[in-house]
Amino acid sequence: MPREDFARTGPTPHTGSYYAASANPAPHRPPLTGDHSTDICIVGAGYSGLSTGLHLAEKGYKVVMIEAAQVGWGASGRNGGQIVAGLNASLQTIRKRYGAETAGFVAGLVQEGGEIIRERIKTYNIQCDLKEGNIFAAYTGAHMRELEDRLKLWASYGLHNQEMLSREQLRNHIASDVYAGGMIDHSGGHIHPLNLALGEAAAFESLGGVIFEQSPVVKVDTAAARPKVMTSGGSITCNTLVLCGNAYLGHVVPELTARVMPVSTQMLATAPLGVDRANALIPTDVCVEDVRYILDYYRLSADKRLIFGGGLVYGGTDPKDIKAKLLPNLEKVFPQLKGVAIDYAWSGNFALSFSRVPQMGRLGDNTYFAHGYSGHGVTGSHTFGRILAEAISGDRSRFDVFEKVPWYPFPGGRMFRVPYSVMGSWWYALRDRLGV
Template sequence: MNAMTHPYAGDGSHTSSYYAVSANPAPKRPELLGDHQIDVCIVGAGYSGLSTGLNLAEKGYKVAIIEGARVGWGASGRNGGQIVNGLNASLQTIRKRYGQDTATFVAGLVQEGGEIIRERISTYEIQCDLKEKNIFTGLTSAHMGELEERMRLWASYGINNQEMLDKDQLRKHVNSDLYAGGLIDHSGGHMHPLNLALGEAAAFETNGGIIYEMSPVIDVEHAAARPVVKTAKGSITCKTLVLCGNAYLGHVVPMLTSRVMPVSTQVMATEPLGEARARVLLPTDTCIEDIRYILDYYRLSGDKRLLFGGGTVYGGADPSDIKAKLQRNMDKVFPQLKGVRIDYAWSGNFALSFSRVPQMGRIGDNTYFAHGYSGHGVTGSHTFGRILSEAIDGDLARFDVFAKVPWYPFPGGRMFRVPYSVMGSWWYALRDKFGM
């Protein structure tokens, strides 16, 4: 297919990432051709769409997913692969903005996404290099204070899987002089994100689900009693429509476009380091992210490469030289890796909401949406997929809580959301630089 047909995805092939070249075998699904009718149509074969679809298919619904490129083509197949509990906005922020009841509700589900991922991997025997635990690192005493406050706050909601690590204790997990200490979450983890998506797609199909690939949506009639989704070569009329395009939905549904902003983040993969060298860097094979505003995140792959990510570009553009951008930061964390070969480097977009709280809602009577995970979509999308499936099945209790959370547009609207966010990131980068 040409670029005019797939304006956001080129020819639909996966980006040239380590994940793509190490992906498990997967079939190429057909394009949507002709006109069809079904119970539920989902737009987007990333984690949100796959989670929603699999939950509904297991309940006996007839479900079709339409994907503009390939399963897991977007953020779900490009991310850092870290199972990190929580939302981008902290529980303290949620309590201040939306009240104690909402904070208590959110605290009750911040670990659910990771539990769903493990359940899917176990039930459907998905091979995706699952490893346990994740660590948040602090570079300054102020960072350590933030981590201690986080642990106390989560413990106040009955979440007690976290443990503070001083500098020497952290050394047992991360062989770097950069950090003052950290916080380990024993319920976190990491995995091969594209292989998780491919495994969930296969599970969806074993439960009777249908996936159409290479079928970008060009029009959505969401106000109709029976919503209609149109592609260049076909259409699906459904009882219920679910929009899960997130950062890649584009302008197909204009009323959702201004709610989020695409932001790109970058990842690179070193050459295989070998078991001994890899174990020196990360002795316990946990995944790491620091708590700066513009953070580094990294982990070991199944074949012992270091996967190192970070950086943000507001608006979703790709940097001109990803390797150069990330190499500087990797050398600060692990100077012993200077000169190591970088085999792969890639970029991908996530959807940022102004409040940093993901959004879930309904437009029209029978069209649902979920988006705006703001960099925490691995776990959040799995939780939201389950909540969407509950709502479609008639249980609106959890859906209604999120649907009622107010969303805020970016100041200045679509035209100024990028410069506004860039100015904000400069301020927080200065805070990071001077340890404020």
């Protein structure tokens, strides 16, 4: 959804997703009115903001969060719900691009996001349908070799949660004949993403945190000694500002606009399949994603629907017909579901960085930001939220590593970044079709 949609008359509701329809109850949170002062102000009540805010509230800071729509309105409440270890850029890519030391540092935190999520669920009794295990499915022998290389590399860093699956072994998890095999990651899992966000918001508020909803930011002053955030109804002056708008921050902070590009991905949810039919599709109830550049991802919901996602639209616009776009892919993987009823279809944006590595840094002395998870934000945002909280409270050791990682603008700038990326995706999609 473009930034200007926040300017519509009246409150901005959640998208028409299965997650919104099955969300846990949430309290009314008023918009920002009047002028306020606080220790820390966070813009964006998605996973990055919630993770940062909850860590800081646990440390005793006075934290106020401003959200343009509602808690979890963006990618945090619309995504595939998959707990996947790692970044979009592989450890192998990071090692080649940034060196062995940086790769070793990243290897030390690739599973941290999933650990944080589980700790939050346990500590604050968050009801979000946590299930264990995720599978990377391979279509070709080349994909299998890619997964084998990944397993060996991760094992070299002491990460031993993954194991290869032959075609026959994969059939014990997925009732589909399209795959050559795969790899299971026992540290992965899946959740109801919006309910996780709502539970984290409730935990944050239980510690004294304040969230203002329906309060899109219109101006930010990061140059002042105490940064200031302004909405149409009020303002907040703070000692430290944290920008966590990610793909939905828009052009409010021009210094960040060129760093990432909004990309939409689409999802649908079938009608309830029934226990027997659903368990026959994915007997071990794991979540699944394939290893193609433009991938499919899917899992079962708690009420036994198949939630199936995939596709990319660079620039963050929505396709005209989500069902028509995704159903052929769903029926290719599960031909036994041909003609299945679809109850929900929706789209949402994530922020893509050119390097596929998330970015963390500062604007001036007292404004922090994190964004660009490139489709791996469920876990990455939770890890980055902890690192931001560490830096703000005085431990900059991990923050400094990420702040120093080079970032690159998209070739062609804002005007041509979409066609450039589309051409790149055509190339990788061709490689996927050719199996190379």
